């Protein structure tokens with residue numbers, strides 16, 4: 001163990017008990033890294049608070065002792081934010097779980113931060129409602145992790161990112177102060193909207209312990225289609241067409257390039273391409289509506305018009321829920337495949353949508369030329385201007401050059417080095433490509449004000 005004051009450990013052990021504090025051999029490998037698996041390090045101490053009071057107690061004690069802490073939710077993050085650094089205690093929120101209240105009239109749900117996203121989705125569905133944040137890691141990621149990374153996912157086009165789905169937050173500041181801002185109203189302009197400090201700041205400013213989430217009615221109808229488009233400019237025209245024709249009923253618009261489709265279907269025997277061609281960009285489209293008698297015919301007519309206009313060359317409409325699931329299996333298959341790709345760079349970048357063709361073509365050509373035999377998997381949430389790229393040569397020595405190639409191009413196109421996953425450890429040296437000096441200076445000012453000793457998630461996000 002590192003040079004940790006015995007008094008601090010004793011104080012924490014007395015408060016948290018045997019289940020609440022793990023040391024040495026009690027600590028499993030899963031606390032060693034997030035899903036990026038970069039620089040994995042098993043922490044010497046894992047703290048497992050079971051209440052907001054526990055979190056406040058831990059932070060007050062660690063603040064007094066100058067002990068740094070890394071916060072861990074479901075550890076599905078992809079940029080090293082939850083991976084321990086030498087000397088840090090890990091604080092896992094895995095015991096801070098549960099749904100405290102569902103209010104069907106106010107359309108809100110109050111939850112504890114360690115609750116898995118899927119549990120929240122299912123509880124909303126059991127109440128006849130819907131929590132529309134959805135991502136491939138739904139079974140493992142926690143709502144606290146989703147909030148602190150301002151997670152996006154599959155239905156941002158209709159419902160927005162996590163920020164748009166959170167009404168209130170309870171958070172604990174690095175010195176142990178509890179800031180309860182568990183607002184339930186859609187409108188509340190009484191002073192600063194303090195919850196925004198904790199949404200998307202990746203645990204740099206405080207630990208989210210509870211949240212009030214927005215719920216929505218279940219859609220009455222649901223249709224999905226897999227379409228094949230000749231190229232990216234046509235996909236952008238298709239998106240414009242669907243936005244006008246389907247309005248806010250358009251709930252998902254996911255892209256998969258041929259390199260992605262071929263790789264995923266070759267690696268996963270149970271995943272298939274429903275389109276009889278491997279050469280086109282696939283677009284997975286979902287439409288949610290409120291008119292059971294006409295919605296399907298409307299959706300078919302809109303796709304027919306898209307084909308007549310040449311935006312798509314083929315389309316398969318799902319005839320059953322099983323077929324909808326099969327379409328999504330192709331899109332979510334990256335979750336099965338990515339962990340098997342050694343030393344891969346994971347990108348979640350965004351550029352203004354009109355610059356997307358230039359980004360994809362330029363980046364693909366440059367990487368293929370520089371790295372012989374590189375595996376590139378290109379996919380993403382195009383309606384949100386968000387592209388995902390997995391790039392792997394199998395050689396960790398290539399990673400820096402791969403990051404550099406992609407992020408420099410994104411910066412030139414005035415895009416973002418993180419559309420949704422956050423900055424963590426991996427991207428902080430590229431933050432300046434997406435944020436101005438004054439923006440980064442203000443981030444530093446906020447960090448210093450709330451965490452003057454720099455004990456919470458130190459060294460992450462801000463370079």
Ligand SMILES: Cc1cc2nc3c(=O)[nH]c(=O)nc-3n(C[C@H](O)[C@H](O)[C@H](O)COP(=O)(O)OP(=O)(O)OC[C@H]3O[C@@H](n4cnc5c(N)ncnc54)[C@H](O)[C@@H]3O)c2cc1C
Nearest residue numbers: 073074075076077081136142144145146151152203208335
């Ligand atoms: C297969 C797969 C698919 C994914 N798809 C998407 C996607 O579509 N969209 C998307 O946005 N992301 C996606 N991700 C990334 C990841 O799932 C999200 O970032 C998720 O929100 C992380 O939640 P988590 O609980 O696993 O957080 P962790 O990985 O544990 O932590 C992430 C960061 O948040 C901090 N943190 C965690 N909990 C708290 C808390 N309670 N208070 C303060 N800080 C905290 C951590 O310190 C860390 O910096 C995907 C990941 C995988 C593996």
